[in-house]
Amino acid sequence: MDLTPSPDDHRFRQRARDWLGANAPRHRAPAGGAGARQAATAWLARCHAAGWSGLAWPRDWGGQGLSADRLLIWYEEYARTGAPSPLDCTFVGLHHAGPTLIALGSEAQKAFHLPRILQGQSIWCQGFSEPGAGSDLASLRTSGRVEGDILVVNGQKIWSSYAEDADYQELLIRTEPGSARHRGLSWVICDMRAPGITVRPIANMAGETHFAEVFYDDVRIPLSNVVGGLHNGWATAMTTLGFERKTAAMALQLDLSVRVERLIAEAGAAPGSALAETLADLRAEAAGLRAMTWRSVLREGGTPFDGSLVRLTFAELAQRVHRLAAELLGPESLLQGPVMTDYFESYSETIAGGTAEIQRNIIAERILGLPREGRA
Amino acid sequence: MNLDLSDEQSQILDAAEALLQAEYPLSRLRSGAAEDLTRLVEFGLFGLGLAGEDGSDLLTEALLHARLGRHLLTPSTLAAAVAARLAAQAGDDALASRIADGALPVSAGVATGGDLLLCDAPGATMAVWREGDTLRWGPCDSGAAAPPAGGGLPLTRTPRPAGAATAPSAPWQLLVAAQLLGTAEAALDLSVAYARTREQFGRPIGAFQAIKHHCADMALGVAMVSAQLDFAALALEAGQEDADFQIAALARLAPRIALRNARMAIQIHGGIGFSDEADAHLILKQAHRLGQLLLPADLMALDAPLTPLNRSS
Numbered sequence: 001m002d003l004t005p006s007p008d009d010h011r012f013r014q015r016a017r018d019w020l021g022a023n024a025p026r027h028r029a030p031a032g033g034a035g036a037r038q039a040a041t042a043w044l045a046r047c048h049a050a051g052w053s054g055l056a057w058p059r060d061w062g063g064q065g066l067s068a069d070r071l072l073i074w075y076e077e078y079a080r081t082g083a084p085s086p087l088d089c090t091f092v093g094l095h096h097a098g099p100t101l102i103a104l105g106s107e108a109q110k111a112f113h114l115p116r117i118l119q120g121q122s123i124w125c126q127g128f129s130e131p132g133a134g135s136d137l138a139s140l141r142t143s144g145r146v147e148g149d150i151l152v153v154n155g156q157k158i159w160s161s162y163a164e165d166a167d168y169q170e171l172l173i174r175t176e177p178g179s180a181r182h183r184g185l186s187w188v189i190c191d192m193r194a195p196g197i198t199v200r201p202i203a204n205m206a207g208e209t210h211f212a213e214v215f216y217d218d219v220r221i222p223l224s225n226v227v228g229g230l231h232n233g234w235a236t237a238m239t240t241l242g243f244e245r246k247t248a249a250m251a252l253q254l255d256l257s258v259r260v261e262r263l264i265a266e267a268g269a270a271p272g273s274a275l276a277e278t279l280a281d282l283r284a285e286a287a288g289l290r291a292m293t294w295r296s297v298l299r300e301g302g303t304p305f306d307g308s309l310v311r312l313t314f315a316e317l318a319q320r321v322h323r324l325a326a327e328l329l330g331p332e333s334l335l336q337g338p339v340m341t342d343y344f345e346s347y348s349e350t351i352a353g354g355t356a357e358i359q360r361n362i363i364a365e366r367i368l369g370l371p372r373e374g375r376a
Numbered sequence: 377m378n379l380d381l382s383d384e385q386s387q388i389l390d391a392a393e394a395l396l397q398a399e400y401p402l403s404r405l406r407s408g409a410a411e412d413l414t415r416l417v418e419f420g421l422f423g424l425g426l427a428g429e430d431g432s433d434l435l436t437e438a439l440l441h442a443r444l445g446r447h448l449l450t451p452s453t454l455a456a457a458v459a460a461r462l463a464a465q466a467g468d469d470a471l472a473s474r475i476a477d478g479a480l481p482v483s484a485g486v487a488t489g490g491d492l493l494l495c496d497a498p499g500a501t502m503a504v505w506r507e508g509d510t511l512r513w514g515p516c517d518s519g520a521a522a523p524p525a526g527g528g529l530p531l532t533r534t535p536r537p538a539g540a541a542t543a544p545s546a547p548w549q550l551l552v553a554a555q556l557l558g559t560a561e562a563a564l565d566l567s568v569a570y571a572r573t574r575e576q577f578g579r580p581i582g583a584f585q586a587i588k589h590h591c592a593d594m595a596l597g598v599a600m601v602s603a604q605l606d607f608a609a610l611a612l613e614a615g616q617e618d619a620d621f622q623i624a625a626l627a628r629l630a631p632r633i634a635l636r637n638a639r640m641a642i643q644i645h646g647g648i649g650f651s652d653e654a655d656a657h658l659i660l661k662q663a664h665r666l667g668q669l670l671l672p673a674d675l676m677a678l679d680a681p682l683t684p685l686n687r688s689s
């Protein structure tokens with residue numbers, strides 16, 4: 001084990017810090033609407049022009065091919081600068097769909113989509129969850145009927161983040177008639193402008209609107225849009241979810257340490273006070289989360305499920321940090337403002353991308369080897 | 377940069393684990409007798425800090441102490457490891473090697489009022505102890521046996537020596553925290569093993585989600601402390617600026633997680649967990665003991681490594 005940065009690492013950190021300091025927007029982007037898309041794509045374009053986009057993507061596809069330790073350094077500086085959260089409308093393309101295409105897409109799919117994603121020219125969303133298939137994703141029912149060289153899709157997805165802005169969707173559907181559970185699914189590229197698609201935005205508890213319900217009524221999708229093989233969508237979807245746990249999660253986890261420091265600076269707690277003790281706990285746990293984050297990307301081996309340990313630690317710590325920030329506002333917490341928006345938004349941390357309960361099941365069953373749940 | 381164990385580190389840890397499993401079963405703790413450290417002396421455990429610049433590797437030593445913690449070894453292991461290092465640093469090589477060779481047993485303890493409570497110290501003449509937020513070391517008088525709460529390794533009460541030397545706290549904190557991590561791991565392992573075998577309502581209790589989620593929580597704590605231990609040891613070893621911060625964060629996390637895991641292990645065992653016959657209570661008591669040895673860490677007085685950058689310019 002060795003965490004001593006090389007002179008090159010130091011230079012890289014300084015370069016990242018300088019560039020971010022000079023270029024990152026100073027103001028918080030609008031949370032929704034056209035302004036949000038514009039802010040997100042403008043920031044991505046700016047990163048791209050300076051060679052700071054697709055950091056984890058291979059060079060062959062326009063990325064920077066950075067090693068894991070350089071990514072850690074970049075995202076630490078990113079967080080310290082207070083640069084825009086990577087959880088905007090460019091997120092699914094950069095961190096989900098793009099990496100999935102790189103791993104499993106055809107040459108034609110890669111050549112068409114990857115440059116557009118990287119430059120912020122196309123926005124992607126994810127269509128996995130359905131009203132009847134949340135935690136139990138494998139029970140999904142939206143269907144794709146093969147008719148010659150096209151799929152005819154019918155059904156409904158829900159909670160699809162940024163669906164309203166999106167040009168494309170990574171869509172998980174049942175393509176093999178009569179199939180059950182994980183079999184017979186396909187992961188397809190769905191053009192969000194195709195006839196038969198209806199998007200109904202849903203506001204969240206923070207009053208923001210960045211997810212939506214999507215309805216499919218005889219939507220025709222070319223078979224050539226399938227990624228990773230017809231009826232093999234579960235494997236492709238697992239590949240997608242695996243990427244989510246890496247780079248994007250890393251950014252958010254490291255950002256939490258900086259948030260805790262901002263909170264400590266703002267709180268001005270008297271030494272030895274109950275508040276100082278609470279803040280010290282958050283500070284220690286944020287340090288622990290940072291160490292877990294580094295370890296999750298700088299250590300070989302482990303199980304494919306170890307990401308759940310970091311993910312859940314992050315989710316629950318983030319909620320406590322935002323809750324305390326909100327409490328410290330006192331009566332002002334009844335009014336609208338960024339602290340309260342972040343606080344309400346933080347309720348999603350233990351729901352989106354696998355609930356806290358599901359993560360605990362995964363840890364207990366897949367990492368610790370306790371008996372699996374009975375399944376219907 | 378990487379966080380992989382080297383082959384050499386893995387070999388040392390595997391060898392230690394094999395020795396601990398063969399020679400130090402938890403059942404030994406039921407006798408109430410003092411711990412026999414001969415086999416660990418032969419293993420070279422207490423000479424690790426003496427090997428000179430190249431060989432001294434705090435991380436490997438910390439990982440070894442985590443293994444000792446798993447097997448609930450006496451805190452004298454901490455005292456010997458740290459005292460040998462202190463003696464060597466003070467230039468007293470003869471003393472250092474007598475400690476490393478086991479010829480001079482050293483005990484760990486904590487000051488209370490005008491006394492010193494020493495863990496597992498029959499006949500000890502030297503000790504390392506916590507006095508408030510200071511670490512001290514030096515000769516001590518052998519005292520009288522004091523009954524430990526709830527049984528376990530013997531305790532000794534002896535007058536607190538006056539004018540004892542202070543010692544730097546960081547390596548002590550690191551190794552005590554490593555042993556606390558070991559107790560947290562022991563609690564998790566014991567609980568998972570029991571949850572797989574104990575059956576109620578026709579299935580292993582580990583099939584019930586309440587039990588699963590307790591175990592998952594224990595694993596989350598272990599994952600955090602163990603990652604932080606690596607971070608703190610590497611920072612201290614390399615003399616990095618944030619070493620004090622990393623140690624203080626570790627010292628805040630380790631006892632909490634160790635105690636929480638021990639409490640959960642008792643609950644997961646049901647009635648037998650409350651009895652003297654299961655090992656769960658031994659883990660709890662070890663966590664309490666180690667917790668007393670740890671110096672209070674003022675994490676808020678230190679600068680964090682990841683601070684927001686001021687962009688007012």
Ligand SMILES: Cc1cc2nc3c(=O)[nH]c(=O)nc-3n(C[C@H](O)[C@H](O)[C@H](O)COP(=O)(O)OP(=O)(O)OC[C@H]3O[C@@H](n4cnc5c(N)ncnc54)[C@H](O)[C@@H]3O)c2cc1C
Nearest residue numbers: 126127128129134135159160161348351352353354355357
């Ligand atoms: C902000 C946000 C963004 C999202 N973005 C997307 C997106 O872009 N694309 C997409 O496809 N989906 C998205 N989702 C959906 C998300 O993946 C689901 O909400 C999540 O998987 C949970 O499913 P559910 O909402 O149906 O809850 P349910 O599965 O109905 O869960 C309800 C409750 O039951 C518990 N529960 C369920 N099963 C078990 C079990 N086996 N053991 C114990 N407890 C259980 C859950 O933990 C939860 O507490 C998003 C969700 C949020 C909140």
